[in-house]
Amino acid sequence: MSMSTGPAGPLRFPRDFGWGAATSAYQIEGAAKEDGRGESVWDTFSRTPGRTRNGDTGDVAVDHYHRYADDLDLMRDLGLRSYRFSISWPRIQPDGTGAPNQRGLDFYRRLLDGLHERGIAPMATLYHWDLPQALQDAGGWESRDTAHRFADYADALFHALGDRVPVWLTINEPKTVVQNGYLTGHHAPGRQDPDAAYLVAHHLQLAHGLAVHALRATGGTGRIGPAFNLHPCYPADDSPEAAAAARLLDGYENRLYLDSALRGSYPQDVLADLGPQSRMVGGIRDGDLAVISAPVDLLAVQYYTPIYVSADGGTERRWPTSEAEWQQIYPDGMYDTLTRVTRDYGPIPLTVTENGLPTPDTLAADGTVDDPGRISFLRDHLAAAHQAIAAGVPLESFHVWSLLDNFEWDQGYDQRWGLIYVDYPTQRRVLKRSAHWYRSVIADGGF
Template identity: 85%
Template sequence: MSLLTRRRLLHRAALSATAAGAARAGLTGAGAAGTAASTAALVAGCGATPDPDGDPAPHGPLRFPPGFRWGAATSAYQIEGAAKEDGRGASVWDTFSHTPGRTRNGDTGDAAADHYHRYAEDLDLMRDLGLHSYRFSISWSRIQADGSGRPNQRGLDFYRRLVDGLHERGIAPMATLFHWDLPQTLQDAGGWENRDTAARFAEYADIVFRALGDRVPDWLTINEPKTVVQNGYIWGHHAPGRQDPDAAYLVAHHLQLAHGLAVRALRATGAKTRIGPALNLHPCYPADDTPEASAATRLYDGYENRLYLDSILKGAYPQDVLADLGPDSRLARGIRDGDLKIISSPVDLVAVQYYTPIYVTGQGDTVRRWPTSEASWQQLYPEGMYDILTRVTRDYGTIPLTITENGLPCPDTLAADGTVDDTARIGFLRDHFAAAHRAIRDGVPLESYHVWSLLDNFEWAEGYDQRWGLVYVDYPTQRRVLKRSAHWYRTVIRDNGL
């Protein structure tokens, strides 16, 4: 990796930290016209005055295709709790969150939303909302405490009960194998910098596939490998908390290799079920009309999107990214013969997670064009949903797509009458649903949409300060309360549209 590239990557980390500080100080980007402006106006108040019919900014009517599936998403460490029960081992997030100064207020996922004990109640909530699909993740350290060896039967039994409960309520399970909670024992042996971790992941995947088999119709391999790379190894504000760009892109390669090995492991079982990656994709736009901004945006897109899409769907890493990293980078030196063939093992679907656009200057820096949510990194631009979906279809063909995360944090509070009025979230979701609808109309094979998230939960480094859920969780009592957005979403599901 060149010194220039290393400096650029670390500079991005500094810009991210500056943006986060500005957001906590109450600063936001400039306003704009169209749906982004309407969403921003709602979010600015996070409880703005609704329209006379009770919902903000109606589009209607928009009807989705017959058979379109509506769902919600969660992840294991963020909701399960029971961190030391029934044979579960420690993960990198247990270690990270228990390290002073790593998370807001010193929060941990030890209890989270206590889903491990309250899963039946949560399944009933899903049924009452009318969900067609539930996307969740499996805790690797609950299946193999140390990341290898004999499986923990109590862990497998929990996920069997969860999957059976979903089927009993007419909800399709969509399971993610890895959502950032690497067993700590594997991290101690080098983590994702160690190529052997990809092999251990394939063994873990095989255990889970053989335990749950066709009971899970859709499998996702690695959730947001880019977030592990950037947040965990460049910026350092996620586990394992490193700031080492040289290591980061070797980690990217091993995560991609683990994905491909898991795809092959599923095929080897003979299960008649589908599998694909879950990628957070950020549409990248030039900040101005200069040739320099256009060129910088192309490279930025390589790091944000093509590094993962091209390797999985085209069997090659983008040449501009490889050239920028340099022939002596750990990524370049870590690629072995046959790796890209494994990584590009044919998949059945691609899960897209959309939260924010990125605007790039001619110097390769980023600027904010739209107001942000409580999450300082999230610019509010629903049109980005349309752009990224159509881009994937245009550049990679008509592979089935599913949205597995899209949502908004709000400072939700429980009112005296026992309700939670999150009008802003309704407006946000309505605008993004409309953008997805337009993408379908223009030929995108989008099958389903999973709102992030079902429950308020442990939001990684932000602890419990940010609430993303359709369902309010009163953490001291673990009481669940449907927010206004949940009642609205139930109507969307019933009507299959807006």
């Protein structure tokens, strides 16, 4: 493929590149009590006073459950070739077990059929953090049994929807569940228990592997892989202490998930740091890593921010942040992340399934939304992805986070991440300037 680089000429992506956008069920669907949907940990968490900004919940979100056909038309109008979304586990199994809820399946059938009718390839995520509350009550991801319940849920979806889904992603950002759900407590289930956190990490990885095995057992033709948010960890100075601290943090941020899924082993430095008495080390059984490392067809990479690690193991800020204070804007980290995966783990096909930022978007009197910060962010990160392709990275597609403004977890509705502005009181959708820009990028195959 011929691609020009540099300031003189346009950046052209491969002709079959999968230009996309991404969402997740709890953040957009709403309809929290409709058509047999059960309670999730995020229903419980967001309804608990003090847990979310302004007490916001996903009860209504952006009402995608009822407005999906109009949203599909917007995707078509943007020219999207790929749409990455998630399936709500409590919509399919209200209590996390048993026969699937037909009304829940029917919603996703309608969504998938609508995508195919518009020429948009579906990419379905099995789990984007909305664990059925009944399973949480039985121990949640601290319980090994939850990984097996997840495999049953996945199997039900493969049989019901497999003919319509070309790409499945298993678990979205297990690291965020571990860190935000069990270390800081900022996300559901809102725990602060480091010993539980890494047992949860193991069970999430086990659930991923069991789902891969379940898909293979159906004989289906769909592709499958995990979705990891990867944070490049750089030493904050030239000292050997900073290098060692950055290496260990890289183990917790990246290799814990990459090594187990793609190499069949947990990084020894992380296991040693956790110690032999840790619940995670004690929870690893014979054969688990063979299950976790079941061969996958692709790896979904989500990149938002780098981490700079000082000699004492602390972190430093080096670059301007977005409205999300944890996010440093550093496009070169996209290149470093993609090339690192290919270098360290071989030529596994890659997809970027999330990249974006929140900006202070307002609806102007003339009905437009101008978000120049998002355009420059996406342009710079797409240029870094293009550079990675030129360096030999087998990157197939790129999904902007997010298609729509939505419920941003503990931040409620204060942060707007979408290409499409949502006026929450009316649910009116307005294409931001970034959406018009992205549409032209897709039409031109680059910029």
